[in-house]
Amino acid sequence: MQKIIEQLINGLTVGSFYALIALGYTMVYGVLSMINFAHGDIFMVGAYFGCFTITQLSKSGFAESNPALAIIYTFAAGALGAALTGVTVERLAYRPLRKASRLSTLISAIGTSIFLEEFVRLVPKFGSMISSIHFGEQYIFPASWRSAIVKVTQTFGGAMVKAYPGILGTEGIKLGGVSISYSRILIMAVAIVFMVLLYLLVRFTKLGKAMRAVSEDKETASLMGINVNRIISSTFFIGSALAGIAGVMMGIFYLQIRTTMGFTPGIKAFTAAVVGGIGNIPGAMLGGYLLGLAEVISVQFLPAVYKDIVAFAILIVMLIVKPTGILGGSGGKNKL
Amino acid sequence: MAPLLQVNGIKTYYGNICALKGVTFEVNAGEIVCLIGSNGAGKTTTLKSITGLLHPQEGSIFFNNEEITLLDAHRIVEKGISMVPEGRHVFSKLTTLENLEMGAFTRKDRTAIQQDIENVFQLFPRLKERAKQSAGTLSGGEQQMLAIARALMAKPKLLLLDEPSMGLAPILLESIFDNIKEINAQGTTVLLVEQNTKLALAIADRGYVLQTGLVSLSGMSKELRESEMVQKTYLGVA
Ligand SMILES: Nc1ncnc2c1ncn2[C@@H]1O[C@H](COP(=O)(O)OP(=O)(O)O)[C@@H](O)[C@H]1O
Numbered sequence: 001m002q003k004i005i006e007q008l009i010n011g012l013t014v015g016s017f018y019a020l021i022a023l024g025y026t027m028v029y030g031v032l033s034m035i036n037f038a039h040g041d042i043f044m045v046g047a048y049f050g051c052f053t054i055t056q057l058s059k060s061g062f063a064e065s066n067p068a069l070a071i072i073y074t075f076a077a078g079a080l081g082a083a084l085t086g087v088t089v090e091r092l093a094y095r096p097l098r099k100a101s102r103l104s105t106l107i108s109a110i111g112t113s114i115f116l117e118e119f120v121r122l123v124p125k126f127g128s129m130i131s132s133i134h135f136g137e138q139y140i141f142p143a144s145w146r147s148a149i150v151k152v153t154q155t156f157g158g159a160m161v162k163a164y165p166g167i168l169g170t171e172g173i174k175l176g177g178v179s180i181s182y183s184r185i186l187i188m189a190v191a192i193v194f195m196v197l198l199y200l201l202v203r204f205t206k207l208g209k210a211m212r213a214v215s216e217d218k219e220t221a222s223l224m225g226i227n228v229n230r231i232i233s234s235t236f237f238i239g240s241a242l243a244g245i246a247g248v249m250m251g252i253f254y255l256q257i258r259t260t261m262g263f264t265p266g267i268k269a270f271t272a273a274v275v276g277g278i279g280n281i282p283g284a285m286l287g288g289y290l291l292g293l294a295e296v297i298s299v300q301f302l303p304a305v306y307k308d309i310v311a312f313a314i315l316i317v318m319l320i321v322k323p324t325g326i327l328g329g330s331g332g333k334n335k336l
Numbered sequence: 337m338a339p340l341l342q343v344n345g346i347k348t349y350y351g352n353i354c355a356l357k358g359v360t361f362e363v364n365a366g367e368i369v370c371l372i373g374s375n376g377a378g379k380t381t382t383l384k385s386i387t388g389l390l391h392p393q394e395g396s397i398f399f400n401n402e403e404i405t406l407l408d409a410h411r412i413v414e415k416g417i418s419m420v421p422e423g424r425h426v427f428s429k430l431t432t433l434e435n436l437e438m439g440a441f442t443r444k445d446r447t448a449i450q451q452d453i454e455n456v457f458q459l460f461p462r463l464k465e466r467a468k469q470s471a472g473t474l475s476g477g478e479q480q481m482l483a484i485a486r487a488l489m490a491k492p493k494l495l496l497l498d499e500p501s502m503g504l505a506p507i508l509l510e511s512i513f514d515n516i517k518e519i520n521a522q523g524t525t526v527l528l529v530e531q532n533t534k535l536a537l538a539i540a541d542r543g544y545v546l547q548t549g550l551v552s553l554s555g556m557s558k559e560l561r562e563s564e565m566v567q568k569t570y571l572g573v574a
């Protein structure tokens with residue numbers, strides 16, 4: 001029994017990652033009817049922004065004296081970094097192709113995905129290149145700047161696996177024999193809080209209603225005076241911020257990040273979005289948790305290496321049996 | 337006084353297809369003007385060109401003495417033009433009330449918006465009963481009322497209506513056209529596009545006849561009703 005509950009909590013933790021990432025897929029699909037295949041990499045960028053922040057805060061001793069604030073700053077940096085990346089990607093890689101074929105947009109998304117991974121990997125190289133720009137004997141940046149640029153870019157990115165400073169350690173609480181680590185509690189709590197906030201935003205605010213209007217009919221939305229491009233940017237901002245939060249969680253949980261970390265969670269979250277009904281916000285949340293639970297259950301019966309296969313088997317079965325997803329409604333038209 | 341809306345020789349294309357070949361007309365403040373013509377004449381294209389959903393390649397459009405030819409649709413709403421699109425296009429997943437709120441998207445005056453929601457409910461009492469229902473569950477007639485009410489929520493100076501009679505039961509027709517007259521009487525200028533020529537000419541002050549992308553005839557409603565061409569082609573008088 002104890003073991004089952006622990007596995008359940010494990011599933012909910014992993015499900016929290018999937019659900020948060022899946023929301024970005026589903027929101028973007030809602031307003032643009034496209035799959036943002038660079039979304040997993042936006043998640044990765046968020047993890048790197050968070051990692052940079054918590055590393056700096058740990059070095060300066062701030063994290064030790066103000067752990068709660070340090071965690072908040074780390075999440076904020078991950079969310080904001082990912083959000084700005086997402087908005088930029090939409091502006092530069094997707095918007096110019098809005099009227100082009102789906103294939104063009106898909107290829108652009110795949111290109112963006114590779115670009116982001118390589119960019120983060122090469123950031124230290126860019127840093128040393130920028131810091132060594134010189135005319136003759138004269139560097140254009142003073143020595144102190146040059147070392148700062150090199151240091152910052154090396155802390156931020158690079159080819160190596162980056163260690164996430166452990167903020168919460170491995171401690172936790174014990175509830176009737178079941179031990180739950182603080183990091184799991186934090187992850188589940190943060191995920192729930194942001195999902196509730198998102199739900200309230202989409203349901204009740206002017207922005208949320210405009211997002212739903214745009215998702216249903218862009219032309220008519222613009223006849224209401226809604227600036228459709230601005231709403232699409234906001235959608236990318238919010239969806240990417242949620243992915244950034246998930247990226248920070250992943251760092252806190254697994255204590256290491258790498259530039260390719262977006263791939264598997266990205267595809268699994270996509271699966272979660274499809275399972276719940278792509279375009280449907282509660283569906284993405286449900287799909288994320290279902291997938292997390294399915295994975296831990298599968299580990300009980302199959303060798304752990306089959307875990308990833310389970311997720312994709314679910315995707316295939318879902319696409320065959322009910323392509324509109326559990327909450328998708330008819331014809332996949334149920335958006336946001 | 338300059339007309340409220342002035343459309344000067346606009347040519348609008350869909351790719352290579354020339355849908356408007358130089359359309360010119362005007363609407364004065366306070367009027368109901370109708371644009372009649374058969375299917376494919378270019379009526380919807382004309383309205384979309386005015387609202388900024390399409391941009392003419394030649395010609396110009398002035399509203400309130402200001403050129404709006406190339407403005408984006410959401411900017412033109414702010415200038416005071418609202419459209420009830422052909423086929424209603426209510427947001428079916430939003431509630432009636434949310435649809436009305438979207439109509440008021442450009443406005444910030446919350447208490448006045450509340451007041452205007454009450455006002456449109458007075459104009460269309462059926463909508464009040466359906467306030468919390470999603471718009472997709474409304475009947476065709478109710479959706480048309482909602483589309484008109486939603487457009488009014490922006491407090492437009494000029495209301496464009498694209499075939500409000502389409503698909504409505506005959507008993508509803510008259511009441512919708514009475515509503516349009518009432519809206520006009522309360523101070524909103526109306527440009528009405530219709531295939532139901534008889535009804536349109538009954539409430540309009542003036543009218544223009546559009547044929548394959550060109551204005552072929554214009555005049556006061558009475559003159560148009562008496563015109564042999566209109567009688568033959570659009571009123572079915574042998
Ligand atoms: N999206 C479109 N693409 C290509 N041609 C179009 C499109 N919409 C309308 N047209 C053409 O433009 C002409 C005018 O259409 P429209 O303005 O819709 O006519 P009306 O509203 O008077 O029935 C028609 O010949 C129609 O076939």
Ligand SMILES: [Mg+2]
Nearest residue numbers: 379380381422
């Ligand atoms: Mg039409």
